[in-house]
Amino acid sequence: MENRTEINQLGEFGLIEHLTRDNDINRAETILSIGDDAAVIDHFGQQTVVSTDLLIERVHFDLSYFPLKHLGYKSVVVNLSDIYAMNAEPTQITLSLAFSNRFSIEALDEFYEGVYAACEKYNVDLVGGDTTSSQKGLLISVTAIGKIPEMKYVSRRGAGSNDLICVSGDLGAAYLGLQLLEREKRIFVESPGVQPDLGNRKHTIGRFLKPEPRADVIKWLAENNITPTSMIDLSDGLSSELLHLHKGSNKGLVVYEEKIPIHVETAELAEEFNINPLVSALNGGEDYELLFSVSQSDFEKIKNCALVSVIGHFTEEGGTAEVVTTANNKYALKAQGWNAFQK
Amino acid sequence: MENRTEINQLGEFGLIEHLTRDNDINRAETILSIGDDAAVIDHFGQQTVVSTDLLIERVHFDLSYFPLKHLGYKSVVVNLSDIYAMNAEPTQITLSLAFSNRFSIEALDEFYEGVYAACEKYNVDLVGGDTTSSQKGLLISVTAIGKIPEMKYVSRRGAGSNDLICVSGDLGAAYLGLQLLEREKRIFVESPGVQPDLGNRKHTIGRFLKPEPRADVIKWLAENNITPTSMIDLSDGLSSELLHLHKGSNKGLVVYEEKIPIHVETAELAEEFNINPLVSALNGGEDYELLFSVSQSDFEKIKNCALVSVIGHFTEEGGTAEVVTTANNKYALKAQGWNAFQK
Numbered sequence: 308m309e310n311r312t313e314i315n316q317l318g319e320f321g322l323i324e325h326l327t328r329d330n331d332i333n334r335a336e337t338i339l340s341i342g343d344d345a346a347v348i349d350h351f352g353q354q355t356v357v358s359t360d361l362l363i364e365r366v367h368f369d370l371s372y373f374p375l376k377h378l379g380y381k382s383v384v385v386n387l388s389d390i391y392a393m394n395a396e397p398t399q400i401t402l403s404l405a406f407s408n409r410f411s412i413e414a415l416d417e418f419y420e421g422v423y424a425a426c427e428k429y430n431v432d433l434v435g436g437d438t439t440s441s442q443k444g445l446l447i448s449v450t451a452i453g454k455i456p457e458m459k460y461v462s463r464r465g466a467g468s469n470d471l472i473c474v475s476g477d478l479g480a481a482y483l484g485l486q487l488l489e490r491e492k493r494i495f496v497e498s499p500g501v502q503p504d505l506g507n508r509k510h511t512i513g514r515f516l517k518p519e520p521r522a523d524v525i526k527w528l529a530e531n532n533i534t535p536t537s538m539i540d541l542s543d544g545l546s547s548e549l550l551h552l553h554k555g556s557n558k559g560l561v562v563y564e565e566k567i568p569i570h571v572e573t574a575e576l577a578e579e580f581n582i583n584p585l586v587s588a589l590n591g592g593e594d595y596e597l598l599f600s601v602s603q604s605d606f607e608k609i610k611n612c613a614l615v616s617v618i619g620h621f622t623e624e625g626g627t628a629e630v631v632t633t634a635n636n637k638y639a640l641k642a643q644g645w646n647a648f649q650k
Numbered sequence: 651m652e653n654r655t656e657i658n659q660l661g662e663f664g665l666i667e668h669l670t671r672d673n674d675i676n677r678a679e680t681i682l683s684i685g686d687d688a689a690v691i692d693h694f695g696q697q698t699v700v701s702t703d704l705l706i707e708r709v710h711f712d713l714s715y716f717p718l719k720h721l722g723y724k725s726v727v728v729n730l731s732d733i734y735a736m737n738a739e740p741t742q743i744t745l746s747l748a749f750s751n752r753f754s755i756e757a758l759d760e761f762y763e764g765v766y767a768a769c770e771k772y773n774v775d776l777v778g779g780d781t782t783s784s785q786k787g788l789l790i791s792v793t794a795i796g797k798i799p800e801m802k803y804v805s806r807r808g809a810g811s812n813d814l815i816c817v818s819g820d821l822g823a824a825y826l827g828l829q830l831l832e833r834e835k836r837i838f839v840e841s842p843g844v845q846p847d848l849g850n851r852k853h854t855i856g857r858f859l860k861p862e863p864r865a866d867v868i869k870w871l872a873e874n875n876i877t878p879t880s881m882i883d884l885s886d887g888l889s890s891e892l893l894h895l896h897k898g899s900n901k902g903l904v905v906y907e908e909k910i911p912i913h914v915e916t917a918e919l920a921e922e923f924n925i926n927p928l929v930s931a932l933n934g935g936e937d938y939e940l941l942f943s944v945s946q947s948d949f950e951k952i953k954n955c956a957l958v959s960v961i962g963h964f965t966e967e968g969g970t971a972e973v974v975t976t977a978n979n980k981y982a983l984k985a986q987g988w989n990a991f992q993k
Contacts, residue, residue: 320985338697338801338803339803339805342806343736343805343806343807343882344701344732344733344735344736344806344881344882344883345699345700345701345732345733345735345736345738345794345796346699346700346701347697347698347699347736347798347803348697348698348699348700349697349698349800350693350697350698352695354681354690354691354692354693355690355691355692355693355698355795356688356689356690356691357688357689357691357742357744357777357778357793357795358687358688358689358744358778359744359746359778359779359780359791359793360746360780361746361747361748361780361782361789361791363748363782363783363784363785363789364785365785366748366782366783366784366785367782389687389688390687390688392687392688393686393687393688393690395688399700401700401701401702401793403702403703403704403791404704405704405706405709405789434700435700435701435702436702437702437703437704439704439706439709439710440706440709441706441709441789442706442707442708442709442786442787443785443786443787444785444786446704446706446748446784446789448702448704448746448791450700450702450744450793451688452698452700453688455690457692458681460681460682460690462682462686463685463686463687464686538687539687540687642663
């Protein structure tokens with residue numbers, strides 16, 4: 308039988324000490340970390356970038372198929388993704404947790420294993436946080452901090468007319484991974500004896516359970532002297548994020564269905580679920596890819612980059628945002644992404 | 651009848667726009683605020699200070715007697731208090747909220763009124779956050795950011811032997827304010843017709859419902875060229891915080907009951923509740939006063955400061971932490987502060 312240590316055996320300070328006993332400080336910028344009223348960070352003349360996310364059990368995640376270690380990892384990386392989307396380098400995070408007495412120390416340890424794995428992989432220090440009890444379920448609040456040379460950040464606002472629209476990786480996979488996990492959960496609830504049939508769908512399930520922020524894309528852009536004119540990370544689906552860049556720049560834009568990168572496994576699963584794969588790419592969320600615009604003059608450099616697809620371009624001031632299908636039909640883009648309030 | 655607008659009439663982006671429509675940016679350091687993947691802050695060569703807190707309905711606050719506007723205000727100032735406790739100046743906050751469909755737009759507006767009032771009073775910009783639905787109740791996560799000249803922060807670790815122990819304001823008031831509100835709530839629940847009898851206890855109730863962080867003390871110290879050797883804010887009670895400074899410095903310390911500042915209303919209410927006022931000062935939480943140590947050589951400057959009381963001093967390396975009562979008895983200090991996990 309598994310060990311179960313109750314949280315109240317340690318008390319709040321004991322718990323914090325326990326959870327942070329292996330917390331290393333690796334960055335020269337981290338002057339003072341966990342254990343004081345606040346952490347102290349030196350950005351050595353660079354500007355500071357800050358982003359925060361709140362993740363709520365049964366709104367954002369379902370622990371019946373989400374391993375705690377993966378959840379810890381994902382809670383960190385979705386915030387790092389926002390920092391990369393500013394063209395910045397993440398440097399520190401704070402992590403606050405609230406949990407009911409359903410959670411044991413061993414469960415929290417698993418969660419923190421994932422947190423520390425993400426911090427190590429992306430060279431980020433955990434420098435503060437808060438732990439408390441909740442009325443119900445697990446609540447996770449992460450704030451990520453990053454650095455960027457003075458006025459070099461990339462916002463959602465800067466796209467120019469005729470700038471190319473680029474996206475990293477492939478889209479819609481996380482949404483189909485989620486559909487698959489939800490289907491197997493329903494089957495399990497109805498017939499508990501039946502083993503889940505995940506059909507070796509590693510790409511889609513992996514993209515949902517263990518997304519990676521695109522640090523590699525940011526690095527490639529820097530190495531190739533490409534500064535995006537605008538950028539955003541894909542958390543709510545391509546449509547929703549394109550509309551943010553459209554609104555931010557006040558430029559029209561057009562993207563082409565045939566150019567939108569969709570993984571073969573995503574396409575297969577979409578067929579299985581009778582979903583148009585374009586719809587999963589446009590409206591499925593949690594891809595955590597980067598969507599950005601670059602000047603036409605960067606086309607020669609970017610066209611052969613394996614990490615990135617060019618899917619369209621911006622158009623004139625005040626223009627509309629459109630998608631052109633493979634059958635050459637034009638539609639106005641609509642945001643139908645995740646909306647926690649519509650559930 | 652009061653207006654009630656449902657959250658889902660606006661959607662997530664509409665809600666964020668609504669809540670932040672009057673959000674002003676006042677600080678030169680705030681380069682980019684709400685509306686992008688992250689905010690961008692320039693600290694102009696100063697170091698960055700970061701602190702975060704999670705507040706959960708029915709664990710940290712009870713909406714049956716806590717007005718939403720006050721709750722918004724308090725959520726901000728308890729975080730600013732941590733920044734001041736580093737001897738730093740708060741500059742920005744991020745605010746994340748999760749709430750059930752029990753909350754209307756009007757209720758959120760009230761909460762944000764308090765948030766903006768605190769931001770304005772302490773000259774802090776709201777630069778980011780997240781809003782989502784919760785399974786149950788209201789959850790508030792605030793991260794505060796501040797600035798401090800290079801290596802000038804004051805941690806919990808620096809007290810020297812013989813340093814004086816100082817505390818601002820008066821202690822134990824918030825705890826008794828809470829007791830009073832809880833008593834009147836119980837009476838109301840048992841006999842809904844009976845009006846609450848708060849007996850004009852403005853000081854104690856005010857200290858609980860609308861605490862103010864001690865920006866004035868930090869300013870006075872700077873103006874008088876006093877740099878504390880260690881500092882912490884009083885959120886968990888004097889005992890608990892003294893033990894943090896004791897542990898941080900590895901020095902013994904002694905404080906004197908007769909020197910501990912207790913407001914006359916706190917003493918009266920303590921008698922009414924049959925609580926020793928010393929116990930409310932030592933173990934009551936949420937005073938948000940500053941506890942700090944200064945060198946003996948600063949005594950002449952500090953002894954006439956109306957904002958601060960000298961309540962004891964540090965002793966030898968490795969010594970114990972003790973309180974001396976008015977009757978001249980000595981007790982070892984024990985932390986019996988708030989502990990969300992013991993409830």
